Amino acid sequence: MPPPQGPLPSPRQLAWHEREFYAFVHFGPNTFTGEEWGRGDEDPAVFNPGALDCRQWVQAFRSAGMTGVVLTAKHHDGFCNWPSRHSRHTVAHTAWRGGRGDVVRELADACREAGLALGVYLSPWDRNHPDYGRNDAAYNDFFARQLEELLRGYGPLFEVWWDGANGDRGDPAKFQEYDWNRFIGLVRQHQPEAVIFSDTGPDIRWIGNESGVAGATCWATMHSRRMDPGSGDPTPAQLNAGEEGGDAWLPGEVDVSIRPGWFWRAPEDARVKSVPELVKIYEESVGRGCSLILNVPPDARGLIHETDVQRLAGLGTVLRATYGPGTNLAAGRPARASSAWGGDPAFGAGAVTDGDPRSSWAAADGQTAAWIEIDLEPGTVFDRVVLAEPIALGQRVRRFTVEARDNGQWSAIASGTTIGRKRIVVLDTVITADALRVSVLDARATPLLSELGLHRLAAR
Numbered sequence: 427m428p429p430p431q432g433p434l435p436s437p438r439q440l441a442w443h444e445r446e447f448y449a450f451v452h453f454g455p456n457t458f459t460g461e462e463w464g465r466g467d468e469d470p471a472v473f474n475p476g477a478l479d480c481r482q483w484v485q486a487f488r489s490a491g492m493t494g495v496v497l498t499a500k501h502h503d504g505f506c507n508w509p510s511r512h513s514r515h516t517v518a519h520t521a522w523r524g525g526r527g528d529v530v531r532e533l534a535d536a537c538r539e540a541g542l543a544l545g546v547y548l549s550p551w552d553r554n555h556p557d558y559g560r561n562d563a564a565y566n567d568f569f570a571r572q573l574e575e576l577l578r579g580y581g582p583l584f585e586v587w588w589d590g591a592n593g594d595r596g597d598p599a600k601f602q603e604y605d606w607n608r609f610i611g612l613v614r615q616h617q618p619e620a621v622i623f624s625d626t627g628p629d630i631r632w633i634g635n636e637s638g639v640a641g642a643t644c645w646a647t648m649h650s651r652r653m654d655p656g657s658g659d660p661t662p663a664q665l666n667a668g669e670e671g672g673d674a675w676l677p678g679e680v681d682v683s684i685r686p687g688w689f690w691r692a693p694e695d696a697r698v699k700s701v702p703e704l705v706k707i708y709e710e711s712v713g714r715g716c717s718l719i720l721n722v723p724p725d726a727r728g729l730i731h732e733t734d735v736q737r738l739a740g741l742g743t744v745l746r747a748t749y750g751p752g753t754n755l756a757a758g759r760p761a762r763a764s765s766a767w768g769g770d771p772a773f774g775a776g777a778v779t780d781g782d783p784r785s786s787w788a789a790a791d792g793q794t795a796a797w798i799e800i801d802l803e804p805g806t807v808f809d810r811v812v813l814a815e816p817i818a819l820g821q822r823v824r825r826f827t828v829e830a831r832d833n834g835q836w837s838a839i840a841s842g843t844t845i846g847r848k849r850i851v852v853l854d855t856v857i858t859a860d861a862l863r864v865s866v867l868d869a870r871a872t873p874l875l876s877e878l879g880l881h882r883l884a885a886r
């Protein structure tokens with residue numbers, strides 16, 4: 427068995443990697459005022475989503491192939507989508523459902539019924555709370571109590587999202603020293619399976635932009651830093667590419683909105699991203715070893731707008747027809763490699779085409795350059811190559827090339843750097859081939875591959 431190459435993902439990180447693609451939901455007073463960053467002095471009465479239906483949201487998310495939802499339980503305006511006992515700025519102080527509504531509860535119920543996981547975004551920056559930045563200890567107590575309500579009241583959570591944004595950063599009168607260790611401890615105590623997102627983790631990191639693109643080189647590792655989301659350390663470029671040789675497994679989560687803004691606004695109904703744009707985002711996030719959290723904000727009725735519903739369904743259709751069961755043109759094909767770990771057939775080339783993500787090809791001990799070849803049905807046509815490293819044993823590959831053979835002639839069709847959990851290589855042109863070779867040119871340790879897939883982008 428090849429020894430692991432540290433650092434390694436924790437069990438909760440491994441489970442999160444498998445989620446791959448899930449929804450982000452920004453919803454609150456901004457949905458009704460057209461603001462991005464509400465000031466916190468909005469009248470809660472503006473919040474009145476007359477037709478709110480979380481089952482409708484969840485059906486739309488499922489149609490895209492999403493596995494979960496993260497809701498803004500509280501955004502920067504401090505308004506709580508659940509009836510928090512510690513604030514008056516909540517759904518309980520609105521006319522919606524006669525003041526007895528709870529968006530978190532309705533979404534939790536809809537998710538459970540549909541088999542989707544639930545996560546919560548709780549903005550540390552709170553523009554409504556009087557103690558924020560004025561009485562650090564009092565605000566931290568308040569934040570901890572709100573967090574506990576969410577952690578204890580709604581069943582299992584898969585993710586807790588802490589935004590680094592703070593429009594008051596730099597204003598000493600509003601500087602809040604957060605008690606991160608306390609907050610992290612509460613999540614671990616009440617929801618040990620949940621991953622925590624922030625610029626600096628501790629479990630998953632921001633990818634450094636909001637446009638849906640992970641680095642073409644993307645390491646799941648980073649050097650550990652002090653927890654200070656929004657400080658600019660690490661820089662966006664460091665977050666985007668990760669840091670080879672970092673001491674922490676801290677993979678990227680790619681956050682992007684299906685619309686120009688994070689919250690719904692009527693004029694943006696005509697600016698919902700197209701299916702090809704969404705496919706590109708998927709391939710440049712999930713296909714670069716990260717997870718994708720795609721924001722789909724409900725409108726002022728409390729429904730996902732028809733256009734967004736249609737785009738999500740279209741995206742799901744393309745993803746299933748391109749990458750779904752039965753689409754891998756290399757599945758079950760004969761394979762050979764330059765070497766196998768210990769000469770053991772269990773680590774032979776066939777492991778990458780056997781459809782079992784738990785089996786891997788491993789090159790012989792100490793060989794950081796190695797190749798693997800697959801015989802294809804003559805005339806196989808594809809434009810996507812999918813590679814995967816078994817990340818439970820760490821991330822290794824630094825550089826690889828892909829060649830294809832047609833009529834006895836080999837030609838280079840792609841090259842790349844990192845692979846990680848999943849690498850989707852989007853080819854420049856459609857290739858016809860009867861054999862394929864992937865050469866690992868450099869790696870941090872003996873290279874391992876658990877999957878090699880060939881796919882063709884489905885037409886819409």
Ligand code: FUL
Pocket residue numbers: 462463589590591681688
């Ligand atoms: C940012 C926030 O300021 C935006 O409003 C949004 O919530 C986005 C996901 O994170 O930092």
